Amino acid sequence: MADYKRGFIEGNWTTAIDVSDFIKKNYTPYTGDASFLLGTTSRTDRVKKRVDELIIEETKKGGVLNIDTEHVSSLLTYKPGYVIKGDDIILGLQTDEPLKRAVNPFAGYRNAVQACKAYGYEIGENIKNEFRYRTTHNTGVFRAYTDTMKKARHAGILTGLPDAYARGRIIGDYRRIALYGMDYLIEQRKADKVRIGQRDMSDETIRLLEDIERQIEFMLQLVTMAKEYGCDISRPAENAYEAIQWLYFGYLGAVKEQNGAANSIGRISAFIDIYIERDIKEGTLDEQGAQELIDDLVLKMRLVRHLRTPEYNDLFAGDPVWVTCSLAGMCEDGRTMVTKTCYRFLQTLYNLGPSAEPNITVLWAQELPQNFKDFCAKVSIDTDSIQYENDDVMRKDFGDDYAIACCVSAMKTGKQMQFFGARCNLAKVLLMALNGGREEAHGDQIAPEGKVFDEKPLVYDEVIEAFKTYASWMAKLYVNTMNVIHYMHDKYAYERLMMSLHDVEPERLMAFGISGLSVLADSLSAIKYARVTPIKDENGLIVDFKTEGDFPKYGNDDERADSIAKWITEFFYGELCKTKTYRNARHTLSILTITSNVVYGKKTGSTPDGRRAGEPFAPGANPMHGRDCEGALASLNSVAKLDYACCMDGISNTFSITPEALGTDEDNRVENLTNVLDGYFLQKAHHLNVNVLNRQKLIDAMNDPSLYPTLTIRVSGYAVNFNKLTRDKQLEVIARTFHETM
Amino acid sequence: MNGYIHSFESMAAVDGEGLRYAVFLSGCPLRCIYCHNPDTWKGEGMAFSPEELLKKVIAYKPYFKNNGGVTFSGGEPLLQAEFIAECVELLREKNINYAIDTSGATELNDAVKYVLINAQTVLLDLKFPDNDSYIKYTGKGIENVLKTLDFLEKNNVPTRIRTVVIPGINDSEEKLLKYLVHINNKECVYRYELLPFHTMGFFKYEKLGLDNPLKDTMPLDMNVRDRLQKFVNSKLAKGIDI
CATH class of the missing domain: 3.20.70.20 (Anaerobic Ribonucleotide-triphosphate Reductase Large Chain)
Structure with missing residues (x-):
């Protein structure tokens, strides 16, 4: 041997x-x-x-x-x-x-x-x-969903939920x-079953015993699968x-x-x-x-x-x-x-x-x-x-x-697993709070009925109180919805093989998420520092806002706006933690939207920050594009202020820069980029996507600015945000870059 | 005293060494026909005390590492040399270096001298090679620029000279040779950079309702810039970093 x-x-x-x-x-x-x-x-x-x-x-x-x-x-x-x-x-x-x-x-x-x-x-x-x-996972979930859960899902407040596809x-x-x-791993799992079988038969113990048997079945199948390729993974x-x-x-x-x-x-x-x-x-x-x-x-x-x-x-x-x-x-x-x-x-x-x-x-x-x-x-x-x-x-x-x-979800390998929880659109929660629990797009009463704000300039403290009430209600609904989803996923679409490659009783994390952070932060900042007056339609539903005056915006390393963003994450995480999770999972939270920020934006009415109905959100924890006007590092510093302790499922940030803006030659660019990463992470920031853009990316950015919200064009001593240029200017830059690389 | 600031750029990686926090000060004595920042000409802007400015700068210290720091640009930063001098004291306490990005068009008064001598790097424009062109294209003569360069040389201040190359005005080897006369005997100059004329500041003229004398001029082809850069490098005396 x-x-x-x-x-x-x-x-x-x-x-x-x-x-x-x-x-x-x-x-x-x-x-x-x-x-x-x-x-x-x-x-x-x-x-x-x-x-x-x-x-x-x-x-x-x-x-x-x-x-x-x-x-x-x-x-x-x-x-x-x-x-x-x-x-x-x-x-x-x-x-x-x-x-x-x-x-x-x-x-x-x-x-x-x-x-x-x-x-x-x-x-x-x-x-x-x-x-x-x-019975599929999807069928199981919809059997158990309450009407309120269905409504919140339909309205796009709870969104991207893993209830029709695997988590x-x-x-x-x-x-x-x-x-x-595999022989040793199977043997160990059989020993786990004997040990756990000594316990009293609670729901959790019975579930675990069945889980183990399902795991062993697939461990054996894996050995057979490898054998079909001529490999003996039993050793x-x-x-x-x-x-x-x-x-x-x-x-x-x-x-x-x-x-x-x-x-x-x-x-x-x-x-x-x-x-x-x-x-x-x-x-x-x-x-x-x-x-x-x-x-x-x-x-x-x-x-x-x-x-x-x-x-x-x-x-x-x-x-x-x-x-x-x-x-x-x-x-x-x-x-x-x-x-x-x-x-x-x-x-x-x-x-x-x-x-x-x-x-x-x-x-x-x-x-x-x-x-x-x-x-x-x-x-x-x-x-x-x-x-x-x-x-x-x-x-x-x-x-x-x-x-x-x-993208950003950490877990101890083989010792922790995650119940993926998609995200809650908090910008919509604000609009719902202003509308007394009605959803702004269709007027459906989703949350319990409350005070509808008048067509008078909004008072910050009153808005915050209403927001807290509704966000708290939403957090409870969110945790409970997630509990239903993961109960059913375990029941009907359990990951037999993946879980067999974990410790038998891994720690479980339940990963919640926020979308619309920058829109919400800027909206609250607008209400606090500018003058925001709601505009209602004929049904008394607030569908728009008149925003007068300037206000600090998240993404400029300005404490006034950044502290609001930070507060939102801390508050919402605290509210989520108040509701018990399925299988005693630990609550975590991410600020991550991948690319779905565009779709979430489509489903969200006009917001007090001046964003029009249907306009995309910024991705993840990014500041809204075009609002960070003090350059890339100011934007990074704002995001770095969000506290990982309450966002342990990750704080995603996308950073895009042109080669010319990053440095004069390759060595210089390498040195500058490592300094950017060191400086950002030294401040306990969590994540950075780095784009040093070529021509193709500029074209993509022109067609969809939200893809590269912080794209900076630097031409020797002069910087512009690419998204602020007119289309003609963008075409000009693209043509020039193309020319250079030909 | 307060300084008047037009804007900030938290990541200015090509205006000095390392990663730089650029402070664009308001006001400029020149009216260059190719200016891409005409919005900084007037002396108005956000008022900042040196302490307030330091508070902003300090947030970027994690990025500066060994050689990054603050770059005072504009406008013409040396119009507010006394304000910068006060800032320099505070920056020094925090061990943060600074660069000056200047046209050299201001008088060499005590504050200007102090600020220049203590800079990590001075980025000095040499916009044109002679007095007539200077007057024609910028509105002021060359005298202060050359005095500034002499001063930097005498005091051994690491200096980058920069020239914007504009199609139809100075985009030939013959024209650029004349610039080199002022540079090639200067020990303090460690780099001579040609910057390509671009049109991305044009919208500002429209916005400000200003006449743009170069509105029909095309951006400089980067290949031309690279060729000219190679040419001036080859002509410059030994010891100059290309």
Whole structure:
């Protein structure tokens, strides 16, 4: 029998499931530069070329290449699939062909039918028959929803709820498969069941016992799935290739079973690096081979697809999977967790070209090696494909083996899971408060009836009192709605495989969200510092506002407005915490909208800040576009003031800058960008998307300014906000940039 | 005393070393025909005490690191040199450096000298090579500019010279050679930058109801700028950082 542990330092991980201990005992921090990195092999080029062709074909066909309408997606439903059989190193596709989508109706049957129909397909008889007698998550939720929940959902106050599709955001600890092999993991889970079976049979104990049995069923299926690809994952991985392959099988099984909104892969770089280092030491792998393994894994991640309705794609601007891959960070003992494999993942953006997937997330810390910071900045400038999150802030709560799910949601790998909770449109809550509980677009009475404000200048303290009353009511409704959703998801669409790769009783987080933060903050600031008079329609409904005079706006590092934004998050989080959650989950909150800020804006009437009905919100925690007039760092400083302690599910900020504004040459831009990141994160800010924009992005920005709200055009000593330029001016800038790059 | 400020730019990465917090002071003695900030000509603006200004600046210290800091620009910042001098005292206490982005058109009074000597960097415009062109295109002569440059040289103040290259006016090697005469023997000059004329300030003329003498001029082609920059670099004496 092979000695899987050869060369590894033993520790707690050898007697219990403790991947973090294994990593800390065995990984090699790397503080050198990027000069060791290598390009692609001819094999990688061949597979990459095939993948590119497939993606072009997929786009030509309107976004979906093919759908398997005969099978219900699961681990053993499809025959093995390959990109190029013989050339693939890391094996395994969701279905039997690359980019062919699976039908997964467990979370919502109607959605699956509509998605097929939208692309010209019809669900096969097999699936129809099976789901005729099966309750989906969606059906369960709507059985239990109260009328008020339905109304709040319909009005778009509670929005993006995972009640018709799978909740996602759960990260299995796929590394466990490679380190321990499935036999050991199954054995451990059986032992868990014996131990838990000693307890009195409460609801929770019974649920847990059933959960465990469901997990074991899928663990066994995963072994069979891997066997069909000729791999024996019942035992631990022997080398780097197997380690990557084994953990990828875990991920693949998860995306076959589940079609959640975000399917992230976790924090795998230091883990993989340990195996690569051992193989290199043993002379069985060289740098070219190591890069080729990572390139192939990343290509596989880029092929993950779920079948969505066109409406879903509109909401999220495309077809995202959020295969978030967390890199770097610091170890709690003070060593950096940067390894050569962090560099190898970043290198895929050169070897395979820039891409949204996997969603490369650098866990930034002040103490990261300068070489690594500089390389990240360079890759950001060249590819715009990296997001940054503050490890110094997250490490305090999540330790040093957490990973990011989706965009900004931290969780301890294998030890915490999340109940995804979408978001509450707080700008609409303000309008509802002014209208005595009626919704501004249709006039429906949603919340209990209260005082309707008169057509007289609004008094700040009165508005705040009304807002607090309604936000508090909404928070309670929101938590209860979420409880219904996750009760039903556990019941009808439980993540058997992903949860089998967690501790048996993980901590649960319930992640709530706010949309419209900047609109609400500016609206309250307008009411406080300017003169805002409501305007009513013939039915006595406030549908507009007259706002006279200037007022401080969030995004200018102005305490008067920023403190309002900060207060909103703290207040709302406090209100959410007052209502008990399903399975005693810990309440968390995010300020994140991804791209759905446009849709939320569409559903929201005119607001006191001067935003017209239907106009988009700013994304996430960003200041409203065009209102931050003191430049990029002032805008960053405003966002940095929001307190992570009450927004532990993440505070998303998108930062866009032109190369010319960032610096005079490449070295200067790299230095400036690392200084921006250090300065922002030193102030305990949480997240930053960095865009150093090329021509294509300028065109996108022109067509939809909300995509890049802080885009600055700098022309030697002079700066303008791109969104403030007229279309003609924008065209001029675009033409010039195009000219330069030709 | 209070300073009068037109606006702030919290991220000015190309107006000095590192990341810079730019303070645009109001008022300018010149009326350059190619000015992209005509809204700063008049001396009115937001009143700030040095302490109030420091409070704003200090919020950006996390970004400054080793070489970033404040850049006083305008308008013509040295019109308010006494105000800047008071700010300099406060910045020094907080260990924050500053740069001056000036036309050099002001008299070298004591406050101006003090502010220039203590700057980390001075960005000095050399708009035209001779007195006649200066008068023709800016409304004032070259004398103060050259005096300022001499002063910087005598006091070893790290200096960047900047020239805006305008199509049809100074966009040729022949014209630019004349500028170099003033620069190539100066030890204090560590960089000579050519800035391309652009049209993104044109809307301000319309907004202010001002006549824009260059309204028909096209932006300078960046390839031309790069070629001219290479040319002046090659002509400059040794020791000048290109």
